[in-house]
Amino acid sequence: MNIVVCVKQTTDTAATLSVVDGEASYGDAALVLNPWDEYAVEQALLTKEAEGGKVTALCLGPDSAEDALKQALAMGCDEAVLILDAVFESADTLVVSRALAAGIEKLDPPELVFFGKSAVDSDTGVMGPQVARRLGWPSLNLVAAIPELDASAKTITVERLLEEGRQIVSGRLPAVVSVVKEINEPRYPSFMGIRKASKAEIPRWSAADVGLSGQIQPALSWPEILAPEKSEAVCELIEGGDASEIARKLVDRLVEEKVI
Amino acid sequence: MDFSLTAEHEMTQKMVRDFAQKEVAPIIREWDRKQEMAPEILPRMAELGILGICLPVRYGGQGMDFISLGLACEELEAVDSTLRVTMSVHVGLSSLTLLQWGTEAQKEEFLIPLAKGEKIGCGAFSEPGVGSDVANIQTTAKLDGSDYVLNGEKMWISLASKADYALLTARTDFEPERPTDALSCFIVDLKSKGVSTGDIKGKLGVRAGSTGWISLQDVRVPKESLVGEAGEGFKITMSGFDSGRYTVAAGATGLIRACVEASVAYANERKTFGRSIADYQLVQAKIARMAQDYEIARLLYLKVGWLKNQAVRNTLETSMAKQFATDASFAAASDAIAVHGGYGYSDEYPVERYLRNSRGAMIYEGTNEIHSLIQAGYALGTRKDRPLRREMPAYEEDLWHSN
Ligand SMILES: Cc1cc2nc3c(=O)[nH]c(=O)nc-3n(C[C@H](O)[C@H](O)[C@H](O)COP(=O)(O)OP(=O)(O)OC[C@H]3O[C@@H](n4cnc5c(N)ncnc54)[C@H](O)[C@@H]3O)c2cc1C
Ligand SMILES: Cc1cc2nc3c(=O)[nH]c(=O)nc-3n(C[C@H](O)[C@H](O)[C@H](O)COP(=O)(O)OP(=O)(O)OC[C@H]3O[C@@H](n4cnc5c(N)ncnc54)[C@H](O)[C@@H]3O)c2cc1C
Numbered sequence: 001m002n003i004v005v006c007v008k009q010t011t012d013t014a015a016t017l018s019v020v021d022g023e024a025s026y027g028d029a030a031l032v033l034n035p036w037d038e039y040a041v042e043q044a045l046l047t048k049e050a051e052g053g054k055v056t057a058l059c060l061g062p063d064s065a066e067d068a069l070k071q072a073l074a075m076g077c078d079e080a081v082l083i084l085d086a087v088f089e090s091a092d093t094l095v096v097s098r099a100l101a102a103g104i105e106k107l108d109p110p111e112l113v114f115f116g117k118s119a120v121d122s123d124t125g126v127m128g129p130q131v132a133r134r135l136g137w138p139s140l141n142l143v144a145a146i147p148e149l150d151a152s153a154k155t156i157t158v159e160r161l162l163e164e165g166r167q168i169v170s171g172r173l174p175a176v177v178s179v180v181k182e183i184n185e186p187r188y189p190s191f192m193g194i195r196k197a198s199k200a201e202i203p204r205w206s207a208a209d210v211g212l213s214g215q216i217q218p219a220l221s222w223p224e225i226l227a228p229e230k231s232e233a234v235c236e237l238i239e240g241g242d243a244s245e246i247a248r249k250l251v252d253r254l255v256e257e258k259v260i
Numbered sequence: 261m262d263f264s265l266t267a268e269h270e271m272t273q274k275m276v277r278d279f280a281q282k283e284v285a286p287i288i289r290e291w292d293r294k295q296e297m298a299p300e301i302l303p304r305m306a307e308l309g310i311l312g313i314c315l316p317v318r319y320g321g322q323g324m325d326f327i328s329l330g331l332a333c334e335e336l337e338a339v340d341s342t343l344r345v346t347m348s349v350h351v352g353l354s355s356l357t358l359l360q361w362g363t364e365a366q367k368e369e370f371l372i373p374l375a376k377g378e379k380i381g382c383g384a385f386s387e388p389g390v391g392s393d394v395a396n397i398q399t400t401a402k403l404d405g406s407d408y409v410l411n412g413e414k415m416w417i418s419l420a421s422k423a424d425y426a427l428l429t430a431r432t433d434f435e436p437e438r439p440t441d442a443l444s445c446f447i448v449d450l451k452s453k454g455v456s457t458g459d460i461k462g463k464l465g466v467r468a469g470s471t472g473w474i475s476l477q478d479v480r481v482p483k484e485s486l487v488g489e490a491g492e493g494f495k496i497t498m499s500g501f502d503s504g505r506y507t508v509a510a511g512a513t514g515l516i517r518a519c520v521e522a523s524v525a526y527a528n529e530r531k532t533f534g535r536s537i538a539d540y541q542l543v544q545a546k547i548a549r550m551a552q553d554y555e556i557a558r559l560l561y562l563k564v565g566w567l568k569n570q571a572v573r574n575t576l577e578t579s580m581a582k583q584f585a586t587d588a589s590f591a592a593a594s595d596a597i598a599v600h601g602g603y604g605y606s607d608e609y610p611v612e613r614y615l616r617n618s619r620g621a622m623i624y625e626g627t628n629e630i631h632s633l634i635q636a637g638y639a640l641g642t643r644k645d646r647p648l649r650r651e652m653p654a655y656e657e658d659l660w661h662s663n
Binding site for chain 1: 266267268270271272274275278279308309313322323324661
């Protein structure tokens with residue numbers, strides 16, 4: 001079974017976002033494999049271990065994103081491809097999903113494409129469903145378990161994790177599956193994997209390589225990004241002899257502050 | 261000169277960090293209080309390959325280099341010293357000593373299971389009456405037919421009660437020409453008849469680890485257990501320290517980093533006199549000192565790792581790295597407690613554990629006083645490296661990665 005896992009490079013979860021000259025900035029925060037994507041990689045590897053085949057990690061990103069792909073290789077993915085082109089610099093989700101779908105169509109046809117639930121930085125959570133739509137495949141998102149997968153009958157059954165509980169959904173392969181962290185416990189890379197990954201030459205595909213040409217215009221732009229004013233909280237303890245005295249003082253203070 | 265780490269090094273660092281932070285950090289206080297080693301730690305380190313990190317693939321290891329070993333030790337001790345102590349004795353004192361001095365048959369029988377983490381190794385040199393003065397070791401090994409018969413007591417041995425094998429130094433020559441000719445090294449199966457082991461309780465630090473004693477009463481080991489030649493024990497023990505001390509240096513560097521991180525977090529959160537304590541220059545001076553020591557200690561150990569990769573003798577550099585990093589880690593932990601005020605004095609915060617743990621590393625693998633003597637000896641020209649009959653091989657990808 002050919003399996004693709006889409007991964008993004010993001011800052012780690014400890015990074016804080018600020019606005020520098022009208023641009024969103026994470027400063028020099030460490031870049032990692034998007035933490036949600038570790039679950040997608042793990043699920044791809046578990047599926048391969050059960051079904052045979054190979055796992056290809058696919059990423060659209062800048063030069064540095066190669067490290068995220070190396071992390072995926074070190075965990076055990078067989079191959080990796082980086083889609084990299086200057087035309088993607090101000091991409092929105094519509095552009096990214098077009099490029100990823102085009103990249104997937106250029107690979108050996110997969111039965112399953114895994115995504116993480118969302119990327120911890122821009123966090124739109126739409127990439128899996130959008131890519132599914134572009135490929136014309138079923139989109140199974142918020143997946144917390146895959147109780148059935150039948151490669152010969154080309155069927156899949158998943159449990160979707162909803163606020164109200166779990167929903168069982170069946171679909172046909174090929175399919176796009178976005179996973180939540182309840183689905184598995186991601187493995188650490190092995191040293192063997194690390195050695196293999198560090199030597200890997202990761203192919204780079206341009207927009208033209210995946211068949212995208214002409215103007216690749218994002219539908220969205222964000223001309224200005226503003227940081228909300230920091231609100232300073234001050235704690236004031238109101239003391240008094242008994243509850244009614246404290247309550248009276250509190251009301252006076254609230255009136256004074258024009259809260260009531 | 262290139263100071264950058266390779267992708268391989270960075271991934272190694274992250275992998276070991278993730279393991280230590282996710283699996284050990286949440287439980288370490290509890291086990292430190294219990295004065296026991298969490299039972300899942302050794303099997304988990306084995307499973308992840310950490311226990312064989314820098315040994316050649318054909319001897320069951322993971323084929324990483326010496327810098328990776330150092331980076332792993334830094335990450336492990338940033339969480340708890342006991343994790344790194346395991347590396348010092350299992351990888352440093354026993355596995356690497358076998359790699360350097362062992363016969364092919366010994367590597368087959370002992371090194372492969374050690375590197376795979378199926379067996380645990382320790383280094384048994386110190387005794388109730390002998391620590392610094394290694395040449396004065398009293399445990400005896402007498403040849404009797406095709407066996408050596410061992411008698412004596414080893415003391416302060418890390419992992420004594422957990423280990424399967426000990427790289428052990430004993431006296432084989434009772435009228436030696438020079439005192440250092442009297443000793444020989446053995447690889448001893450601790451399941452042998454006549455061996456008993458136990459843990460020492462009430463230690464100041466490394467409480468979540470095992471430090472104990474090994475008693476040997478008429479323990480028969482086959483002649484083939486002799487590591488190196490008879491009379492080479494002193495040299496072999498010293499070269500084992502070149503490996504072990506490197507891990508101590510790298511680990512202590514991680515402990516300094518942990519002190520910086522804890523102090524920065526606390527300083528930003530704690531307010532006195534209406535201001536964050538991070539605003540006060542006396543607090544800043546402490547943090548700056550720790551941050552500087554971290555950088556120095558890191559440069560020293562990474563240089564040693566580089567020397568080891570090239571198979572350049574590094575006894576002096578290793579001694580300097582070990583002494584500097586361990587002294588600095590004790591100072592950093594003490595300053596971290598100062599930054600934390602009263603809270604630093606309780607195990608609600610980790611810094612008191614850092615202080616207790618850091619003190620041990622100034623004693624084992626050569627007390628820091630002995631390290632001053634070693635370094636002075638080199639500076640004064642009274643001590644010189646002589647070639648060894650068996651040198652630690654350089655890290656060459658062919659040798660390390662072939663099956
Ligand atoms: C501050 C900021 C705000 C932004 N706001 C918007 C916005 O509002 N709307 C918009 O359209 N774009 C926005 N973007 C651009 C956005 O970063 C990219 O369009 C991005 O790829 C969109 O997906 P996501 O990161 O939200 O992924 P999600 O949909 O949250 O990610 C789901 C999964 O998709 C996969 N995935 C995501 N991106 C990639 C990739 N590049 N390569 C491979 N796999 C991937 C991963 O598996 C991930 O787990 C913004 C960028 C920045 C820096
Ligand atoms: C937690 C822990 C773990 C240990 N793990 C191991 C292990 O795994 N394997 C092992 O074999 N041993 C181990 N040891 C033992 C350790 O190596 C010895 O304690 C150490 O070498 C010092 O020996 P000693 O205790 O006999 O002290 P001594 O040698 O008796 O020294 C006492 C004091 O005198 C000083 N001193 C001694 N000689 C001189 C001199 N010539 N000049 C100046 N000062 C001198 C020393 O520096 C020290 O301050 C461990 C110890 C501890 C605390």
